[in-house]
Amino acid sequence: MRKKARRRSNIELIILIILCVTTIIGAAGWAISIFNLKGANNQLKQNNDLMVQMQEQIQELEERINTVEDENTTIKSEKEVLENEKADLETELKDVKTRLEDLKKEIDEGQVLSSTYYGPRPDKIVALTFDDGPGPYTDRLLNELTEKDVKATFFVLGNRAEKYPELLQRMYLEGHEIGNHSYDHSTLTNMTDEAAADNLLKSSEAIYNASGGANPRLVRPPGGRYNDKLQKICRENNWCIALWSLDTRDWDSRDEKAILVEVFDNGDYSVKDGSILLMHDIYETSINASMELIDRLEKEGYTFVKVSELLYWDNGGAGAGGVYN
Numbered sequence: 001m002r003k004k005a006r007r008r009s010n011i012e013l014i015i016l017i018i019l020c021v022t023t024i025i026g027a028a029g030w031a032i033s034i035f036n037l038k039g040a041n042n043q044l045k046q047n048n049d050l051m052v053q054m055q056e057q058i059q060e061l062e063e064r065i066n067t068v069e070d071e072n073t074t075i076k077s078e079k080e081v082l083e084n085e086k087a088d089l090e091t092e093l094k095d096v097k098t099r100l101e102d103l104k105k106e107i108d109e110g111q112v113l114s115s116t117y118y119g120p121r122p123d124k125i126v127a128l129t130f131d132d133g134p135g136p137y138t139d140r141l142l143n144e145l146t147e148k149d150v151k152a153t154f155f156v157l158g159n160r161a162e163k164y165p166e167l168l169q170r171m172y173l174e175g176h177e178i179g180n181h182s183y184d185h186s187t188l189t190n191m192t193d194e195a196a197a198d199n200l201l202k203s204s205e206a207i208y209n210a211s212g213g214a215n216p217r218l219v220r221p222p223g224g225r226y227n228d229k230l231q232k233i234c235r236e237n238n239w240c241i242a243l244w245s246l247d248t249r250d251w252d253s254r255d256e257k258a259i260l261v262e263v264f265d266n267g268d269y270s271v272k273d274g275s276i277l278l279m280h281d282i283y284e285t286s287i288n289a290s291m292e293l294i295d296r297l298e299k300e301g302y303t304f305v306k307v308s309e310l311l312y313w314d315n316g317g318a319g320a321g322g323v324y325n
Ligand SMILES: [Zn+2]
Pocket: 131, 132, 181, 185, 222, 223
């Protein structure tokens, strides 16, 4: 009986030991598992951090790419603008070179007028010219011309230019043409070569000084009288002789109505496309008549041009020493 109880207690002991060992192994297993899980958790956290970092890097790189692309676009459009500017400048340069060549050719051919300054010819043109001034009425005439936006040509006397420099300055600044009508209205054809040349040169200098820069290319000799000698002087100085095609006879009639009749009701001699009208700004009647005839000519579709323009369009320019009307 005792022996039996001992065996039983041995078996219990063995079971107990087995239970203990099993428990210990189980616990160790749990411990290892928990340890492993913690490690994995740490790893996961690190990976997460890394991922966030990388995403930030990606975002940063994408932003930089966008910035570079924007800069690239800006540079491209700037390049395009510069290329267009370059093309424009090249065209302009070519144009200036062509004009320079034309100018050289004109000078070689003895051209008084330069083609550089003329645009296309208007349909109907007329040139108003005023001789023998300036005088006491020229100021009013200039005011009226400005108001009507009309350009005229003044064939002035050198001694009168000296007397009225402020009027010469106005003519020049207000865009009218100034021609040379001799210094003192002497008949140039009666003079020696030298005296005629001196007279015109003295007048030209007076005009230049009084106006502040006008260099007359057109000479209208007093009375329209010219000869070979005068043409030679003009050739040598690169001037041309600019006469007229319609004499309003204002110097003779001193009458507004009579002047208008000469212009509009004189048969074949009446005004037409390309006419150069002769008037004198030293008579009040001429100023009054010119205002009336400007209005009428405007209504008839005329454009008022300077003599140089008219000669350029209708005579293909003006040669030095040439005579034009
Ligand atoms: Zn005259």
